[in-house]
Amino acid sequence: MxxxxxxxxxxxxxxxxxxxxxxxxxxxxxxxxxxxxxxxxxxxxxxxxxxxxxxxxxFTDLHLHAPQLPNMGLGYSEGLGGWLERYTYPVEHRYADPGYAHQLNAALISQLRRYGSLHAVIMGSTSAAAAADLLEQYRRSGMWAYVGKMNSDYPGYGVQNEQTAPSIAETVQLAHRYGGPGRVRYAISPEFVPCCSDELMAALGQLARETGLPVHSHMSEGESDLQLVRRRFPREGCYAGVYARFGLMGSGPSVMAHCLTSPEEEIALLKQHGSFVAHCPVCSLDLAGSGLPPIRRYLNEGIPVGLGSDIAGGHTLNMMQVIVAAVQISKLVVQQKPQLSPLSEVEALYLATKGGGAFFGRVxxxxxxxxxxxxxxxxxxxxxxxxxxxxxxxxxxxxxxxxxxxxxxxxxxxxxxxxxx
Amino acid sequence: MxxxxxxxxxxxxxxxxxxxxxxxxxxxxxxxxxxxxxxxxxxxxxxxxxxxxxxxxxFTDLHLHAPQLPNMGLGYSEGLGGWLERYTYPVEHRYADPGYAHQLNAALISQLRRYGSLHAVIMGSTSAAAAADLLEQYRRSGMWAYVGKMNSDYPGYGVQNEQTAPSIAETVQLAHRYGGPGRVRYAISPEFVPCCSDELMAALGQLARETGLPVHSHMSEGESDLQLVRRRFPREGCYAGVYARFGLMGSGPSVMAHCLTSPEEEIALLKQHGSFVAHCPVCSLDLAGSGLPPIRRYLNEGIPVGLGSDIAGGHTLNMMQVIVAAVQISKLVVQQKPQLSPLSEVEALYLATKGGGAFFGRVxxxxxxxxxxxxxxxxxxxxxxxxxxxxxxxxxxxxxxxxxxxxxxxxxxxxxxxxxx
CATH class of the missing domain: 2.30.40.10 (Urease, subunit C, domain 1)
Incomplete structure (x- = not known):
């Protein structure tokens, strides 16, 4: 006691x-x-x-990218292409080096602790070794984290990051090694529909059903990627339809980052499956252009919502700044959609604590x-x-x-x- | 050397x-x-x-309110009425106490120095003594500042903050005492049209013409205050028309904070008189609801623009955060007005250094x-x-x-x- x-x-x-x-x-x-x-x-x-x-x-940081730690504050006016090429890919590539990944993972845990984000949902790169190292270091930290190697085997944007078979095999292995209960667990982490093959999503969905492990992905970051999904999956017609079809939503807990431009049928599926939305307001300001998410609408529907720093799509791990950005964005949304009320500071704090924390349980x-x-x-x-x-x-x-x-x-x-x- | x-x-x-x-x-x-x-x-x-x-x-902080230093981060979801009543008025009232004002002024100078804002345009309260104290302390600091007692004698929002005759007399006295050349000077600081009588504005305009001292005020913070100005001054039809009529624009350097909803004729007058716009992007996010200023438009017109923290309408004196907010807001403005391009980080840095610094000269x-x-x-x-x-x-x-x-x-x-x- x-x-x-x-x-x-x-x-x-x-x-x-x-x-x-x-x-x-x-x-x-x-x-x-x-x-x-x-x-x-x-x-x-x-x-x-x-x-x-x-x-x-x-605080709970419900969405961030481990390898992107060194890229905070860089390239937000580059446009997506330049940003990926000049910043994102080089650090993801470097993160495949185990010694480097070990150092970076230690720094990441230290930074999250510094800002009081003692629970975090973290996407790695495609490197299984780097994800395993992060899980091991988290186990020794006393903090909570759901961590996954990113799965990304489909050249939706022209680049294929990995092969399907090893991506699945490595993920199955990690999921079983870090699948037990506890504060630190594996999170099945398909990058997002445009970069995942049908075969990969089917296998990951099966893994989610078998293990009940959490699923962590992205959803509807803008009109252009939504169009890509619609063209490839006309019957499902949206991200959530595709994830639900493959068992990546509805098998266990799931969290979807962004949901900026989710159509009505996607909102209905999020609600039906109790999927969490990871709202990343600093990213929405830094990379403004894809729209601002109607978080109040999701809350009115009873969809669980938490906050994410989304480094390095967002420039800071400071969850107080993320909370403030959530309030600010909600006021801007009201200017476009007067039927939605803004978020108060107390509501945004709820999202950053009990709201997102519910993804981990009684937290x-x-x-x-x-x-x-x-x-x-x-x-x-x-x-x-x-x-x-x-x-x-x-x-x-x-x-x-x-x-x-x-x-x-x-x-x-x-x-x-x-x-x- | x-x-x-x-x-x-x-x-x-x-x-x-x-x-x-x-x-x-x-x-x-x-x-x-x-x-x-x-x-x-x-x-x-x-x-x-x-x-x-x-x-x-x-950095140059082109617009802030000295007495509001203790109110940063408070009351942004209160609505204007509650914010003024619970936060703004109590601290402005307390600032009339010379001992308190002296302490607060010292803290303000220290904070501005801490964040690298070595040039600042500062509005006080109606207290002439507190403004004089701030000018004196600034003279000893080695830094640059244009400081004014606020003039506010007209009950545009129901409250009359001071009487006309002493407001004018005190201002004339301060203007002459701190009117010489140097890094620290008096700035003629009418609060804004809704809170200034015709007589006051005429006297301050005459003072501006006689002394060439800088004028510092607010302009077009939203549609509602713009309507108030239009009703009272149908012939001038906007803030700038009123300021120009009374000699508060065009006599010497002038800087107008906000300009969120400036109509076309106001933009033309700003340009004609070379008046500076103090863009306060953090305030525009914290108190979002009045619109986002089309800064690119002003820059395209050749209107000089700088950045202001606008404490405590904005929550921080950190000019780096103000620069970032200027970039973020410019991207949001593009979503509404696609013909305007966003500001780059380098452009926003220009506004925070040479752009706003030009108000002080070669700075x-x-x-x-x-x-x-x-x-x-x-x-x-x-x-x-x-x-x-x-x-x-x-x-x-x-x-x-x-x-x-x-x-x-x-x-x-x-x-x-x-x-x-």
Missing amino acids: AVYRGNFLYTPALGQLKVVERGWLITENGLVRSLTQRQPAAAGPLTADFGDALVLPA GSFEPGYSFDALVIDDRDLGQLSPLHLSPAQRLERFLYCGDDRHISRRYCAGRELTAL | AVYRGNFLYTPALGQLKVVERGWLITENGLVRSLTQRQPAAAGPLTADFGDALVLPA GSFEPGYSFDALVIDDRDLGQLSPLHLSPAQRLERFLYCGDDRHISRRYCAGRELTAL
Whole structure:
């Protein structure tokens, strides 16, 4: 049992912020047992008192590309072709070198920890060895991650990244090696329909059905790739139709990044299969041009939504900046679609914690039974000289807009404090 | 004479990036005398070698509100009424206390220096004493600033902030006290048409004509305030028409913040009078709803444009984030207005340096005769493990997206290194 005191803030439901000022949080075996305003009778000695700091559930980064870590902030005005050729492909290629991949994976885990993203859904390159290394390092980190080697065997954009048979064989092997329960698991990760053969998708779908492992892919990043899918699969007519046909949606948990231009039938399939949408708002701003996703619409439909940094399509791992971008984009969407209301900061925080966290299970909240994955926020240097007396909720809002990694003073995962970086 | 070596980058014109790798920059009396690839014969001993760091012209923040420093990151989803009432008015009120204003002004100067905004156009509250204090502190800082007490005597939104006669008298006094040439000067700062009486605007316009001092105000922040102006001034029909009538545009340099919804006749008047537009893209994202300004259109017209943080309408003083937001917004504008091309990172950097710097004179470039106002950027911890060999121009781009105050290792203003914060 561990006993913590502090100002605890969490979002039990979309749009709800629960604040327990100077409350008592009890954990057992790394899980939250209770969070109360008054000291529980059964509480043992205090494990840690966080004083006047804010304590939040740790963030979930629901979509990012491991090999792209060195490319953040590069090439956003290049156009897709130049971006892929000058930046994306060279680093993906280099990531096939095991020694390099090992170093890069260590840096990635360290950076995600730094920004408080203690749960992450990560796509690798086509290299199975690099994905295995990332899974191994994550197992030692104490953090949560679903990681997959990317499958990409079809020259939808002219380049074939790998052969079908080894892609399947390597994936099956990894899926069985890292398929057990736990905080770190394999995620079946087809790049996206335009770069996957029918044979590959059928095999991965079968693997998903057999293992129940999560599936992680991209969906409807713009009108042009949607047209490509429509031409190749006229009967299915959209990404979701293709994924559903091959068992890549509906077999186990699935998460689809972007969904910028999902047609009605795709929205219906996402809903039917309970697939998560990984909303990547910083990427939508950095590579603006493909449209802004109607996240409120998805939420109204009951589709589960989380937030992703999508590095290096987005330029930052800082989930506070991702939250702010989600709010900003939602306001811009309202200008185009006045029937949709904007997201509040509290709603965007929900997406970054319990919303996306649900992909991992009972993660992203301080309700009983949830994994005690928490960030302690020391915001004393923000808003100095304010004549206002700010509530914890207002301080939270300010931290989301103005905070950075320097304000995250302690990190807990599954009840254990993560050591210094 | 001082002699510097380093990788110098600057933008002599919109869209042009000049890179002098391991070049030699010579200054005399704080001004750039030459920047050359080869060591000039006349160069004395090296004053400083910046090694492999990048050296950029310091930023110009062309629009911000001093008293709003403590409100960054608060209330952006409140709606204008709640935002003004809960946040804006209380801090503006508190800023009337001289002791508090002195502390806040010191913090503001320190923060602007931290982020490399060594030139700033700053609006105060209605308090003349607080504006005078900020001008005094700026004179001791070595940095550039045009500062004004805000004039706001007309209840356009129901609240009258001050009386007309003292507003004019205090402003005349400050204008004469801080009207001389130099890096720190008074800026005549009517809040905006809806909150200024005819009598006030006439008196301030006369002052502008008599002194040639810069004028700093707001313009066309949205359709609703534009309608208010149209109803009160049907003949002038827009902000610019009113400012021009009263001599607040065209007498000396003028800078107008926002210009989100400027009608054609306003664009023509901005051009005619050479008025600067202070583009505040972070504010346009934080308070999205009033539209996105067609900055490319203004640039095509030859209207001078710079960037502003607009704290606390924007949530950050970090000019790199402001530059990135300008690029992002320009891409969103293209979706609505396909005839306008997006801004590149290099163009946005121009706006943040030489573009806005022109409001101060020969500032924001490393061309001969420009004030040596420079930032040394140590980007060694960005993009670690990159397999790519990045050019200085690529490193610059990455710094703009991913850098923060920690990457600005040294700051120079008028040839003098600014001491530690």
